[in-house]
Structure formats: structure tokens, C-alpha cells
Amino acid sequence: MKVIVMNCGSSSIKYQLFDMEREQVLARGSVEKIGLHGSFLINRRNDGDEVKLEGEVYDHQQGIEYILGVLVSEKHGSLKSFDEIGAVGHRVVHGGEKFKESVLITGEVLDQIREVIDLAPLHNPPNLKGIEAMQEMLPDVPQVAVFDTAFHQTIPPHAYTYAIPYTLYKKYGIRRYGFHGTSHRYVSKQACEYLGCHFEGMKVITCHLGNGASMAAIRDGKSIDTSMGLTPVEGLIMGTRTGDLDLGVLTYIVQKEELTLNAANTLINKFSGMLGISGVSSDMRDIEQAAAEGNERAQLALEAYAYRIKKYIGAYSAALGGVNVLVFTGGIGENDVNVRANSCDGLEFLGIRIDPEKNREIKGGKKGLISAEDSAVKVVVMPTNEELVIAQDTMEIVGRMKNKTVGS
Amino acid sequence: MTVEPIENYALKTRVRKKGGLQKVGLVGCGNMGQEIAHLVARNGINVEFIDLSDERIAEVFIELNQKLDDIIGKWGLTESEKKAILSRIHGSTDYSSVSDCDIVIETINNRKPGTSLEIRKEVFRKVEAVVREDTVIASNTSTLIISELASVLKHPERAVGLHFLPSAISGGVVEVVRGLHTNQASVEFVEKFARTIGKKVITLFESPGNISTRLIVVLINEACETLMEGVASASNIDATMKLGFGLQFGPLEMADRIGLDKVIKWMNNLYQEFGERKFKPNPILKRLYRLGFHGRRTGRGFYIYEKGKRVGETITCPEVFIH
Numbered sequence: 256m257k258v259i260v261m262n263c264g265s266s267s268i269k270y271q272l273f274d275m276e277r278e279q280v281l282a283r284g285s286v287e288k289i290g291l292h293g294s295f296l297i298n299r300r301n302d303g304d305e306v307k308l309e310g311e312v313y314d315h316q317q318g319i320e321y322i323l324g325v326l327v328s329e330k331h332g333s334l335k336s337f338d339e340i341g342a343v344g345h346r347v348v349h350g351g352e353k354f355k356e357s358v359l360i361t362g363e364v365l366d367q368i369r370e371v372i373d374l375a376p377l378h379n380p381p382n383l384k385g386i387e388a389m390q391e392m393l394p395d396v397p398q399v400a401v402f403d404t405a406f407h408q409t410i411p412p413h414a415y416t417y418a419i420p421y422t423l424y425k426k427y428g429i430r431r432y433g434f435h436g437t438s439h440r441y442v443s444k445q446a447c448e449y450l451g452c453h454f455e456g457m458k459v460i461t462c463h464l465g466n467g468a469s470m471a472a473i474r475d476g477k478s479i480d481t482s483m484g485l486t487p488v489e490g491l492i493m494g495t496r497t498g499d500l501d502l503g504v505l506t507y508i509v510q511k512e513e514l515t516l517n518a519a520n521t522l523i524n525k526f527s528g529m530l531g532i533s534g535v536s537s538d539m540r541d542i543e544q545a546a547a548e549g550n551e552r553a554q555l556a557l558e559a560y561a562y563r564i565k566k567y568i569g570a571y572s573a574a575l576g577g578v579n580v581l582v583f584t585g586g587i588g589e590n591d592v593n594v595r596a597n598s599c600d601g602l603e604f605l606g607i608r609i610d611p612e613k614n615r616e617i618k619g620g621k622k623g624l625i626s627a628e629d630s631a632v633k634v635v636v637m638p639t640n641e642e643l644v645i646a647q648d649t650m651e652i653v654g655r656m657k658n659k660t661v662g663s
Numbered sequence: 664m665t666v667e668p669i670e671n672y673a674l675k676t677r678v679r680k681k682g683g684l685q686k687v688g689l690v691g692c693g694n695m696g697q698e699i700a701h702l703v704a705r706n707g708i709n710v711e712f713i714d715l716s717d718e719r720i721a722e723v724f725i726e727l728n729q730k731l732d733d734i735i736g737k738w739g740l741t742e743s744e745k746k747a748i749l750s751r752i753h754g755s756t757d758y759s760s761v762s763d764c765d766i767v768i769e770t771i772n773n774r775k776p777g778t779s780l781e782i783r784k785e786v787f788r789k790v791e792a793v794v795r796e797d798t799v800i801a802s803n804t805s806t807l808i809i810s811e812l813a814s815v816l817k818h819p820e821r822a823v824g825l826h827f828l829p830s831a832i833s834g835g836v837v838e839v840v841r842g843l844h845t846n847q848a849s850v851e852f853v854e855k856f857a858r859t860i861g862k863k864v865i866t867l868f869e870s871p872g873n874i875s876t877r878l879i880v881v882l883i884n885e886a887c888e889t890l891m892e893g894v895a896s897a898s899n900i901d902a903t904m905k906l907g908f909g910l911q912f913g914p915l916e917m918a919d920r921i922g923l924d925k926v927i928k929w930m931n932n933l934y935q936e937f938g939e940r941k942f943k944p945n946p947i948l949k950r951l952y953r954l955g956f957h958g959r960r961t962g963r964g965f966y967i968y969e970k971g972k973r974v975g976e977t978i979t980c981p982e983v984f985i986h
Contacts, residue, residue: 266707291707296669310669311685324672392674515833518739525741 256341256653257281257334258646259326263345263385265377266291268318272326272333273646275341281333282326286318298325306331315381316388323392343389343398344649346437346641347382349375350402351428357405357648359656360386360398368400374428374485397656399649406436409477414574417484431489433481435463439471440478441644442584442637449622450580450633458575460568463639464594465585466494466537470564472571480574482567488523491567492560494537497527499563532556539587539594561597568598572605578632581607584639590618595625599634606631684708684856688761688794690786692723692754693772694960695803697730698832704751705744706860711761712754720754727752762793766856768825769802778932780807784815791816799849801825805876806932809842809869819844823853828875829921838873839866871936872929879917880930880942886914887945890978897965897976915965918948919958927952951977
């Protein structure tokens with residue numbers, strides 16, 4: 256069976272076509288600048304064929320029409336006809352408290368996704384547009400929604416509740432939801448498989464370190480805490496986001512600089528984090544280069560970045576009552592030798608000891624163990640693959656649905 | 664990588680109806696025009712503005728740059744967002760450059776005394792001569808009647824009032840004005856456009872001053888009256904209204920921000936229309952105007968400004984003792 260995985264942003268659509276028998280990507284690509292001047296589509300086939308299609312793409316529906324068009328075309332296609340498409344999986348950012356796992360999309364599910372739009376006003380509406388457009392184009396193909404928040408729905412109330420008036424939680428659903436759930440779920444499971452141990456009974460801490468970054472504490476395969484909150488701004492220091500911040504700081508800045516709500520939002524989301532501290536860039540490679548050349552603020556940023564991760568490792572070890580496996584993933588987690596070494600430095604008392612040699616070797620999309628032989632905690636680098644998880648979930652749900660139909 | 668036209672990969676042969684808003688035209692790019700250009704471009708839509716000369720167009724870009732830098736200084740925008748915004752704004756002296764726009768908004772900024780009705784009519788005429796038959800033609804005026812401007816059009820049903828309040832960027836609301844001949848499609852198009860750029864839409868039937876201008880000028884005028892009677896200083900009048908009623912600015916501070924020349928012009932238009940004394944500009948307003956104290960823009964109005972900061976009051980208020 257072939258599955259299309261869709262990730263619709265406000266002005267872009269990313270897609271991958273999977274052959275699920277071999278769990279292989281047949282084609283991947285994206286439509287960019289939808290509804291804007293200069294829109295285009297890039298399609299890359301697994302045999303190396305690449306094409307850029309230029310022209311107006313007015314909305315998501317038209318973008319999806321072109322994606323399907325190129326996928327079945329003789330010249331650049333990977334499908335003979337649409338009949339080969341068994342299902343479509345959609346990434347949906349926020350599932351609120353309604354969705355604890357991936358679901359088959361029905362009219363009711365769509366209504367429920369609409370109900371939580373307020374919690375992710377930038378992300379959920381384009382996700383919805385993508386679903387609606389796909390339904391119109393391929394009305395007979397089952398569609399599945401996979402939520403970024405779903406994996407964290409097992410977090411207990413004492414970990415997700417903010418210490419604000421409880422009525423605000425009741426009224427607006429303000430609580431910790433967490434994000435990158437698909438990635439935390441995938442890499443924790445993969446790491447256990449790689450180590451040859453059972454997911455059950457394991458205490459795992461996962462660090463997804465990319466442009467956005469979050470950590471999760473996972474016991475018996477279930478998330479019990481995560482560093483992002485109602486929005487993706489809480490927790491670790493990120494490229495341009497603050498992560499944890501004294502709320503008093505924000506009200507103080509707003510008052511001193513006479514900021515509007517919009518400016519305050521931009522300040523904590525786009526001017527802060529590694530960019531804010533270093534003044535160099537939000538890109539880790541630029542900051543490391545500047546630090547090597549003696550830039551003190553770049554050095555400070557790197558120290559603060561690793562220190563925040565270390566603090567969370569300590570906190571989540573306490574929350575889990577120990578830790579068996581520590582996982583690094585995401586662009587920085589998979590490649591940055593220094594970040595991994597510095598975050599684990601001094602954690603020998605927890606049983607975490609990095610082998611510098613192994614640590615240096617594992618990068619560029621490789622998976623592997625980077626802890627020393629005598630390290631009680633296994634430290635693993637595990638490349639993430641959110642699209643594959645979406646495709647697998649989609650397969651599973653559609654499979655279940657078919658069995659049901661056969662059974663009845 | 665090979666590059667091909669995307670149309671070759673369309674699934675359906677039928678021509679899709681153009682759904683999205685691709686390009687907005689602006690005629691006149693003064694202060695308000697620039698704010699609208701910024702707002703529209705920030706929302707990913709291309710802007711083509713028309714102004715009087717190449718020199719003026721160059722000036723507009725210098726002013727826009729400065730405004731965007733000011734916002735960056737206040738953490739409201741990033742450098743790359745600024746570049747993206749500026750890349751979507753183009754200027755021209757030739758009306759034909761707005762011919763492919765989906766909507767053209769007249770935003771001329773006539774600082775000369777007297778009504779700008781005839782100038783705006785001329786703009787409407789010139790715009791209609793170059794645009795498609797379904798292009799909406801809008802005016803940012805609040806005190807002139809949209810039906811009167813539309814009277815020069817061959818298709819008056821496409822004329823809509825679209826009034827951005829100062830400031831267009833931070834203000835959360837726009838007034839969409841339906842004229843006598845305006846059709847539903849044009850109103851709906853403008854409503855959709857305004858929502859796309861993040862505004863709450865208030866649709867109303869044409870009436871001079873709409874809601875916003877009609878109410879604000881009366882408040883400003885009464886503040887002048889209070890000041891003239893020596894009841895309190897400008898800053899105390901403003902502080903009372905600001906703190907007492909939770910306004911963002913006091914009425915006199917607001918007048919300085921809008922520009923006293925503009926306030927007087929609005930009032931004259933409303934006075935002419937309604938004939939009511941409450942719309943007659945107060946003598947203080949006129950005196951300041953004649954002195955060239957037009958508000959923030961000129962460095963002096965009810966208050967004195969240096970480098971954009973308020974440093975003093977123009978009118979000292981004698982305490983009135985009755986023995």
C-alpha cells in the first residue's frame with residue numbers, strides 16, 4: 256500500500272509518498288509560497304529525478320492538486336493512478352485534550368480539530384485546509400490525523416497544571432500540552448529497540464534539539480512530562496525562543512520598552528534564545544564558530560544552552576525516579592558533539608558517562624551509542640523520522656478499519 | 664534541476680476561478696498609504712503604489728525603511744521580515760501599473776486647505792480607466808461621501824469606502840462603507856480583504872465621518888473648549904481621559920498624532936455636511952494650525968516634541984481666580 260504524508264503550513268505544503276511494504280520513500284517534495292507571488296513546487300523522486308514547477312498556486316487545494324498531478328505524471332511521477340494510494344496521513348499540530356492518539360478523520364473529528372483552533376491559531380487552520388482539500392480530491396481514500404500533542408496526553412495533572420487560577424484552565428484549556436510528540440515517541444521506542452531492551456519498564460529521557468527544542472520524560476513508553484507547554488516557547492533555550500523565563504521579566508520589559516502584545520510576542524519568539532544571547536545568529540554552527548574565534552557572548556550562549564538541558568535531565572531523572580536511557584535527536588542532537596558532551600558533563604553521579612571517542616563518531620544521520628562501557632545510563636543518538644511515524648500510524652489505523660469491515 | 668510550468672500538471676482542465684488576493688494598488692503613499700502598504704505586504708500580498716514623481720517614490724522608500732527600522736527597534740519585526748515586506752512593495756508614477764490589481768485604494772494625502780473631493784474623483788476616474796471590470800475601487804476617506812466619488816465611475820457598484828483608522832498598523836478595526844450603488848460582491852470582497860490583513864470589520868452605510876471620525880473630532884473639540892476656558896492644562900485634560908476612561912491617548916495627544924490640519928479638514932467637511940456647531944473647529948485649534956503647529960509631524964501642536972519625545976506644552980494654562 257502507498258501512503259501520502261502531508262504537512263501543511265500557512266503558505267507551504269510538505270509531502271512524502273511512502274511505499275509501506277518496504278517502508279521506503281518513493282517521492283518527497285514541497286509547495287512553497289502558496290497564495291503569494293512566485294509560488295513553486297519541488298518534487299524529488301527516489302531515483303534522483305528532480306523537478307521544479309513554477310506558476311501561481313492560489314490556495315492549498317490547488318497546491319494539493321498539483322502535488323497529485325506530478326505524482327501521477329508520466330515524466331516525474333511515482334504512481335500509475337490514484338487507485339494505488341491507500342491512505343493519506345496528515346500532521347496536525349494541536350489536538351488539545353480531545354486527541355490522545357492518531358485518529359481516522361471523520362466529520363466529527365474535523366469539528367473537534369476546529370474547536371481547538373484557538374490553542375494553535377497559526378498551525379491548525381492550514382492543517383485543516385490540507386485535510387479538506389485532500390478529501391475533496393480523493394473522497395474515497397481514508398485520511399488520518401497525527402497530532403504533535405497526542406503522545407503527551409498521558410502526562411498526569413500534577414505535571415500539566417500551571418499554578419494559575421484553576422478557572423482559567425477550565426475556561427480556556429490553559430495547561431501544558433507539549434509538542435514534538437511524534438518525534439519523542441519514535442526515538443524513545445527506536446532507542447529501546449536498538450539497545451535490545453523492552454520499552455516497558457524503561458525510564459527514558461529524550462532530547463529533541465532542532466530549531467525548536469524540547470525534552471520528554473518517558474516511563475513504560477508513556478510521556479509523563481515534557482518541557483514545552485501551552486505554546487512551543489517554554490522549556491529549553493532554542494534558536495530564537497526564550498524557553499523558561501520569569502514571567503516578571505516579560506511584564507517588566509513590556510512596561511519599560513512600552514511594547515505592544517505583538518511586539519512582546521515577537522521578542523520572546525524571534526529575538527531571544529541563542530540569537531538573543533549571542534547576538535551572532537540562531538544557527539548553532541555560526542555560534543560555535545564565533546565561540547571558537549573568542550566571541551564571549553557566543554560562548555555564554557553555548558554554556559547556557561547546555562546548562563538548561565542538563566537541568567532538565569536532572570529534573571526528569573527525579574520525576575522518573577532514575578533514568579535508563581538518554582536519547583538525543585533533531586538537527587542539533589544528531590550532529591552536535593559539543594552540545595551532547597556539555598549537557599552530560601558532570602552527570603556521572605546519575606550514572607551518565609559519555610565516551611568522547613564514540614560521541615565524536617556519531618553524526619550526520621547515524622544512530623549509535625555514545626555512552627562509555629561503564630555508564631549505567633545508555634546514551635543514544637537516534638535520528639528522528641516524524642513522516643515515517645505518520646505513515647505507520649496511518650497504515651495501522653486504516654488496517655484496523657479494514658479488519659473491522661471484514662469482521663462485520 | 665529542470666524547471667517546468669506548473670500548469671502542465673493540473674488535474675482538471677477547467678480554469679480555476681482566481682480565489683486569492685494577489686495584488687493591491689494604492690494611489691498616494693503618504694503616511695497612511697505607507698502604513699497600509701506595510702500592513703498589506705506583511706500579510707504576504709504584493710502592493711503597487713502610485714505617487715507623483717520618481718523623487719517622491721524614492722522618498723517613500725526612505726520613509727518606509729525608517730518606519731520599519733523603528734518597529735525593529737521596538738522588537739516588533741525581524742530584519743528578514745523587513746526585507747520580505749519591502750520586496751513586496753513597488754512604486755510607480757504610471758497608473759497602468761495598477762491595472763492588474765484586485766483592489767485599488769485611493770489614499771491621497773492632501774494637506775492643502777479645502778476639500779479634496781475633486782482630486783479624489785480624478786483618481787477614481789484614472790483608476791477605472793486602467794483596471795479590470797471586476798476590480799474594486801476603494802477610498803480611505805472618512806468625511807467624504809463614497810457615492811459622490813463613485814458618481815464619476817462607469818461602474819459605481821464597485822466603489823467602496825475602506826477607512827483605516829490612525830494607526831492603520833496597530834489599530835484593530837477598519838470601517839467598510841457601503842455607498843448607494845455599491846453591490847454586495849464588492850462589500851464582501853473588501854470585508855474579506857480586511858480580515859485577511861487582520862482587522863475587525865465594521866460595515867456601515869455611508870454617512871460623513873462614519874463612526875470613528877464623527878465621534879473623535881467632537882471629543883477633541885470639547886477638549887479644546889475645556890483648555891480654552893482655562894479649566895485645566897492640556898496634559899491634565901489628557902491624563903484624566905486616558906486614565907479615567909482607559910483610552911490609549913488623551914484627546915489632545917490624539918489630535919497631535921492625527922495632525923491638526925487633518926482634524927480641521929475633517930471638521931470643516933462635517934460642519935459643511937451637518938451644519939452643526941459641534942463640528943465647528945475651536946479657535947485654539949485654528950490658531951495652532953495657522954502658526955504651523957500641526958502636531959507631532961511638525962514638532963509642535965498642543966505639545967512640543969523633540970526627536971519624537973514630548974518635552975513640553977505649547978499652551979500654558981493660567982489658573983483662574985475669581986476674587
